[in-house]
Amino acid sequence: MNGIARSGAVASTQVVPNNGLAYTVLGRDAESRRVLDAVDDHFDGVPSGTVDVVIDDVAPVAARDGVDAAVAFADQLLGRFEGRANRVAIGCTFEGSAELLSRLGDRVDALVGTDPVATAAVERLSRDDPTTFGYVRRHWVEAKRGIETCDRNYPQSKQVHAALTDPETTPRTLGATLSGLVTLGALETWGDTVGPTRYDLTAYRPERAWAVGAALEAGAPEE
Incomplete structure (x- = not known):
């Protein structure tokens, strides 16, 4: 798990074959479009419905750029990969922004992990x-x-x-x-x-x- 890319540096793509995991490290300050393009690269030559897209936590985007930016990122993610991915899962930190949680809840089919x-x-x-x-x-x-x-x-x-x-x-x-x-x-x-x-x-x-x-x-x- 090497090659963490600094902002503006060439991205480093890693594949973990045994776990069926592919990821690209872009750095902390990567813009939303760059993130989406990197995810899109993993769909090249792959049949629809065979890849899961998982966002570990969207709350840092809201903390850095505001709730509107985080919601816009989620909208772009869903618009780009729904129908192509097997599923799209978006994580949100527990006790994060209430507004972010509410607005994301309006956009997804199901919210899991509730108390x-x-x-x-x-x-x-x-x-x-x-x-x-x-x-x-x-x-x-x-x-x-x-x-x-x-x-x-x-x-x-x-x-x-x-x-x-x-x-x-x-x-x-x-x-x-x-x-x-x-x-x-x-x-x-x-x-x-x-x-x-x-x-x-x-x-x-x-x-x-x-x-x-x-x-x-x-x-x-x-x-």
């Missing part, structure tokens, strides 16, 4: 409270961003909403979403309050929120 406990909780919410489930499914990314942006420990939903820039939600729909996240174990309410519910952001569990989001994107049944 079974979170998946069961999402399915239970979809059965027991389909209205709240619908809000959570639609707005979980924005709710997660609001929770992580809000500088209050025990805010009402309108105060979480005020921390958002250009929100899609209203304070009411965000409140319904936050309530759903409480039910799903990602958040807690603060004590017994008179009036609007306050949320305990000190008890926020970002890893649980991400797992819930992954379960939602994996396609929990809609009511």
Whole structure:
């Protein structure tokens, strides 16, 4: 496994025959088109449906170039190799960008590797409270961003909403979403309050929120 190519250097292609693996090392800063062209080279002379394309992790692309760039790369990858590859698998770091996960989830046939406990909780919410489930499914990314942006420990939903820039939600729909996240174990309410519910952001569990989001994107049944 030699010949790591620096940016701008000649790419190094390696083949591991016993494992049926072929890869080309391009370097950390390779542009998307160069990556796609390198993958395409491995299809030369190969019957359709006999090669798997696996992206280990697309999250670094989002971290380096932004979510839009990572999604555009995924779109280009799927557009170029769907129908030619046996399958196209795109990895995404656990607890990476919620927006990236949501947007990729809209583009793929299946999302695998979700947490079974979170998946069961999402399915239970979809059965027991389909209205709240619908809000959570639609707005979980924005709710997660609001929770992580809000500088209050025990805010009402309108105060979480005020921390958002250009929100899609209203304070009411965000409140319904936050309530759903409480039910799903990602958040807690603060004590017994008179009036609007306050949320305990000190008890926020970002890893649980991400797992819930992954379960939602994996396609929990809609009511």
